[in-house]
Amino acid sequence: MSTEVAPTAAPAGPRPRVRATPARTAIAALALVVLLSLVRAISGADDLTSGGAISAALLLAVPIAMAGLGGLWSERAGVANIGLEGMMILGTWGAGWAGYQWGPWAGIVAAVVFGAVGGLLHAIATVVFNVDHIVSGVAINILALGATQFLSNAYFAGRDGGSTKQSPTVDPLGTVSVPFVGDPLASLEAHHWLLVSDVAGILRGLLTNLSWITVLAVLLFPLTFFVLWRTPFGLRLRACGESPTAAESLGVNVYRMKMIAVVASGAFAGLGGASLALAASSFYQEGQTGGRGYIGLAAMIFGNWRPGGLAGGAALFGFADALQLRGGAAIHALLLLVAVLVVLVGAWQLRRRRVVQGGVALACGVAVLVIYLVTTTVPSQLTGSVPYVTTLLVLALASQRLRMPATDGMPYRRGEGG
Amino acid sequence: MTSEPPGGPSPVAVRLTGITKRFPGVVANHDVNISVRAGSVHAVVGENGAGKSTLMKILYGMQRPDEGTITIDGEVVTLGTPAQAIAAGIGMVHQHFMLADNLSVLENVVLGSEPRKGLRLDFGAARARIDEISKAYGLGVRPDAMVEDLGVGERQRVEILKVLYRGARILILDEPTAVLVPQEVRDLFRAVHELPGRGFTVLFISHHLDEVLEIADEITVIRRGETVATVRPADVPAGQLAGLMVGSELPSPQTRESTVTDRVVLEATGLTVRDAEGRLLLDHVSLRIHSGEIVGIAGVEGNGQTQLVEAIMGMGPLAEGTLTLSGEDVTAWGTRRRRGAGVAFVPEDRNRHGLLLEAPVWENRVLGHQTQAPNRKGPWIDRAGARADTERIVREYDVRTPGIDVTAGSLSGGNQQKLIVGREMSGAPRLLLAAHPTRGVDVGAQAAIWDHIRDARAAGLAVLLVSSDLDELIGLSDSLQVMLRGRLVAEADPATVTPEQLGSAMTGATAAPGTASSPGAP
Numbered sequence: 001m002s003t004e005v006a007p008t009a010a011p012a013g014p015r016p017r018v019r020a021t022p023a024r025t026a027i028a029a030l031a032l033v034v035l036l037s038l039v040r041a042i043s044g045a046d047d048l049t050s051g052g053a054i055s056a057a058l059l060l061a062v063p064i065a066m067a068g069l070g071g072l073w074s075e076r077a078g079v080a081n082i083g084l085e086g087m088m089i090l091g092t093w094g095a096g097w098a099g100y101q102w103g104p105w106a107g108i109v110a111a112v113v114f115g116a117v118g119g120l121l122h123a124i125a126t127v128v129f130n131v132d133h134i135v136s137g138v139a140i141n142i143l144a145l146g147a148t149q150f151l152s153n154a155y156f157a158g159r160d161g162g163s164t165k166q167s168p169t170v171d172p173l174g175t176v177s178v179p180f181v182g183d184p185l186a187s188l189e190a191h192h193w194l195l196v197s198d199v200a201g202i203l204r205g206l207l208t209n210l211s212w213i214t215v216l217a218v219l220l221f222p223l224t225f226f227v228l229w230r231t232p233f234g235l236r237l238r239a240c241g242e243s244p245t246a247a248e249s250l251g252v253n254v255y256r257m258k259m260i261a262v263v264a265s266g267a268f269a270g271l272g273g274a275s276l277a278l279a280a281s282s283f284y285q286e287g288q289t290g291g292r293g294y295i296g297l298a299a300m301i302f303g304n305w306r307p308g309g310l311a312g313g314a315a316l317f318g319f320a321d322a323l324q325l326r327g328g329a330a331i332h333a334l335l336l337l338v339a340v341l342v343v344l345v346g347a348w349q350l351r352r353r354r355v356v357q358g359g360v361a362l363a364c365g366v367a368v369l370v371i372y373l374v375t376t377t378v379p380s381q382l383t384g385s386v387p388y389v390t391t392l393l394v395l396a397l398a399s400q401r402l403r404m405p406a407t408d409g410m411p412y413r414r415g416e417g418g
Numbered sequence: 419m420t421s422e423p424p425g426g427p428s429p430v431a432v433r434l435t436g437i438t439k440r441f442p443g444v445v446a447n448h449d450v451n452i453s454v455r456a457g458s459v460h461a462v463v464g465e466n467g468a469g470k471s472t473l474m475k476i477l478y479g480m481q482r483p484d485e486g487t488i489t490i491d492g493e494v495v496t497l498g499t500p501a502q503a504i505a506a507g508i509g510m511v512h513q514h515f516m517l518a519d520n521l522s523v524l525e526n527v528v529l530g531s532e533p534r535k536g537l538r539l540d541f542g543a544a545r546a547r548i549d550e551i552s553k554a555y556g557l558g559v560r561p562d563a564m565v566e567d568l569g570v571g572e573r574q575r576v577e578i579l580k581v582l583y584r585g586a587r588i589l590i591l592d593e594p595t596a597v598l599v600p601q602e603v604r605d606l607f608r609a610v611h612e613l614p615g616r617g618f619t620v621l622f623i624s625h626h627l628d629e630v631l632e633i634a635d636e637i638t639v640i641r642r643g644e645t646v647a648t649v650r651p652a653d654v655p656a657g658q659l660a661g662l663m664v665g666s667e668l669p670s671p672q673t674r675e676s677t678v679t680d681r682v683v684l685e686a687t688g689l690t691v692r693d694a695e696g697r698l699l700l701d702h703v704s705l706r707i708h709s710g711e712i713v714g715i716a717g718v719e720g721n722g723q724t725q726l727v728e729a730i731m732g733m734g735p736l737a738e739g740t741l742t743l744s745g746e747d748v749t750a751w752g753t754r755r756r757r758g759a760g761v762a763f764v765p766e767d768r769n770r771h772g773l774l775l776e777a778p779v780w781e782n783r784v785l786g787h788q789t790q791a792p793n794r795k796g797p798w799i800d801r802a803g804a805r806a807d808t809e810r811i812v813r814e815y816d817v818r819t820p821g822i823d824v825t826a827g828s829l830s831g832g833n834q835q836k837l838i839v840g841r842e843m844s845g846a847p848r849l850l851l852a853a854h855p856t857r858g859v860d861v862g863a864q865a866a867i868w869d870h871i872r873d874a875r876a877a878g879l880a881v882l883l884v885s886s887d888l889d890e891l892i893g894l895s896d897s898l899q900v901m902l903r904g905r906l907v908a909e910a911d912p913a914t915v916t917p918e919q920l921g922s923a924m925t926g927a928t929a930a931p932g933t934a935s936s937p938g939a940p
Contacts, residue, residue: 230538230539231537231538231539232528232532232534232539234539235521235525235528235529235532235539236529236530238518238521238525239518239521239525239529242518242519242520242521243516243517243518243519245516246516246517246518246526246529247518247529247530248500249478249480249500249510249512249516250500250501250504250516250529250530250531250580251499251500251501251504251530251531252529252530403520405520406518406519406520
């Protein structure tokens with residue numbers, strides 16, 4: 001009977017987590033603008049905050065963001081989705097195929113449907129047949145590539161403007177602008193005043209000449225947050241990713257939730273494909289996705305499986321990609337920006353006593369700074385990879401304690417829990 | 419028709435009649451009959467693997483019975499899913515908590531029956547209702563805490579709140595004390611004591627007899643999937659309850675002259691094992707086994723026997739303590755090295771730890787001896803040698819099998835066990851760890867396995883025998899230790915001790931000898 005109370009193990013130290021309040025977000029945004037402005041002034045690369053660059057950044061961020069949102073839906077329900085790239089490829093092809101025949105809006109619908117079909121395939125394989133999620137995802141990537149090559153041969157080759165690698169041209173989707181702000185902002189921007197012109201440039205990029213698909217994509221972020229975190233449906237979906245046996249024991253149909261989540265995931269990736277084919281260009285082209293499905297997944301992971309972090313990662317990639325495309329001094333100036341960002345991240349991590357992450361970040365920041373100082377241009381062979389490297393570097397170093405859904409990627413069978 | 423429980427004016431809330439559940443190769447429940455009176459605390463006791471959890475999963479709709487009926491408040495119901503059980507007013511607090519760590523308490527509680535406001539989840543209403551229930555039952559649950567930040571006791575209260583939130587009137591508590599420290603157990607018992615007064619019916623599942631005697635109005639004993647008896651705690655002494663729970667089988671292993679030598683084979687000093695939360699599973703256990711000696715460990719299952727065996731096998735980390743084998747310190751050795759040094763192991767769960775069910779019999783012979791003759795030739799498996807030796811085991815240990823190329827899973831339980839014993843005895847071990855070596859085997863195989871252990875003992879083998887079969891322990895052992903809550907609490911001389919005395923010691927009650935009559939086994 002004489003059982004002593006066991007001393008409980010020392011709990012792991014407190015984990016301070018930074019919560020994103022509106023005030024904090026606003027301060028961070030302001031700081032970022034100031035930083036951009038200073039870097040522009042120092043480097044003289046006016047393109048850094050020009051309306052054109054920001055506009056392009058937004059456009060290029062959308063595919064990443066959509067792939068990431070797709071990953072968010074799927075993984076929050078516990079299904080790892082490396083097949084986003086393939087679903088995106090299906091989306092680009094669907095956009096080209098329907099778009100050149102029936103117009104860009106039909107292209108969007110077709111892209112979403114094609115992506116969802118890819119998602120359905122993944123859902124059937126992983127949820128119904130319990131195939132390993134990674135194996136199924138990789139298979140879908142390979143399958144999507146082969147299928148679109150075959151379909152291009154069958155439907156695009158020989159058409160006017162089409163080839164085995166490209167669809168005929170699709171009519172432009174059209175853009176939308178906030179009225180009455182474009183011209184004043186443009187004139188302000190032309191003065192190149194510190195801060196004022198930068199803010200004007202950024203606003204011009206964000207408010208004018210927006211593709212409808214961009215507007216749609218931006219709206220999907222609050223919508224996703226609302227659905228996943230504020231509705232019973234979203235709670236059940238997330239519970240399936242955290243503890244499917246608990247969800248099952250409370251009467252949730254786990255299979256159905258997972259199926260819905262993965263199909264939705266494919267639809268998001270398909271929409272990302274549509275933005276590449278219809279907004280960033282005006283036709284389907286083989287290899288158009290360029291690995292953006294994977295980058296979207298990475299942005300989602302480093303964004304800690306949350307929409308906010310994911311949006312930040314996507315925006316960063318879009319910005320770097322836009323500067324890369326515009327070339328010249330801007331991409332070189334980006335190095336300075338990245339150096340400062342990474343050093344700041346390092347200092348912040350050190351203050352939070354994460355010595356290793358902080359140290360690595362500081363070292364990386366100093367290295368990038370040195371590269372910036374000793375070179376005058378980025379070698380053209382490397383410019384293509386700059387957006388990828390930048391995004392991953394910043395995200396990896398800035399990410400806090402990552403917490404993936406507890407049963408993400410694990411097989412689940414009804415009635416086998418507990 | 420089921421037999422009526424003794425006395426009691428209140429109506430029956432739950433009646434299980436003739437419940438039978440078969441899994442491939444096992445009958446988990448066989449013709450189980452239980453009547454639970456409304457507004458009572460009804461305990462269901464039995465050893466691990468006796469079929470308690472399966473029975474409760476059937477009542478909660480997670481498993482379907484093959485035969486039998488469930489009656490709730492006088493109406494026959496079909497419970498195919500947990501949702502149906504919840505609708506019938508049944509709630510279950512699972513042994514392994516069904517909580518999502520990364521969700522808040524509120525989210526965990528409302529999941530599946532969320533209050534809504536339009537499309538939204540009505541967080542305000544949910545929070546108010548949780549606070550209300552929490553206050554009414556003194557649960558002290560904070561709705562906005564993250565579950566991962568909660569301790570075990572708090573998590574359990576969240577589970578109870580989950581059940582109350584769904585309006586359950588019948589509560590199943592499946593081994594609720596298994597994860598708690600004593601203070602938390604007292605808190606839980608205080609809460610459970612109040613429930614009948616508020617109109618709840620509680621089914622309390624446990625294998626700790628002292629707890630059951632303290633809390634239950636009635637006790638149903640389950641052994642090997644069958645209901646053995648339903649008794650009132652006042653009517654039975656603890657020793658008799660242990661007898662009912664553990665049972666005693668014939669034929670009884672006979673005692674014989676001692677072969678104990680003075681050569682110490684195993685010396686364990688202060689073995690201590692903690693779980694991830696730091697609770698003591700094995701509490702400074704010291705033990706010495708001589709060549710030719712069988713040391714029996716008696717105890718209700720789940721009191722640290724598994725951890726003791728695994729600690730000696732090197733299967734889990736030791737918090738403290740040292741182990742020497744024939745004078746050599748083996749504390750830092752890995753499991754393979756210990757096996758190589760002559761430690762043999764008959765695991766308690768032969769399907770999970772003893773065999774590869776999908777692999778042929780001869781490959782199972784190689785398991786654990788893959789680095790030794792006759793299974794190895796240079797870097798390769800010696801197929802011919804392994805097969806020949808498997809034939810020998812099949813012959814000498816009377817393993818009834820159509821051949822050595824059939825899968826181990828196609829053998830009956832008794833023959834699987836004989837195969838394991840044969841394998842472990844080959845290579846002349848110095849020490850045998852035998853955990854429930856005759857559980858679930860037929861009487862013939864049981865006698866054969868006893869003979870093999872006895873012969874090996876005569877040849878100088880040291881044996882640690884963990885069993886819940888008291889007759890087996892008393893009959894085979896040269897000395898007996900009683901284990902309770904991770905400690906060795908008593909010693910007994912197998913020549914003089916009775917199963918009743920042993921049973922009392924196992925429950926922690928130090929009953930005077932001869933208080934109990936013989937166990938009422940059928």
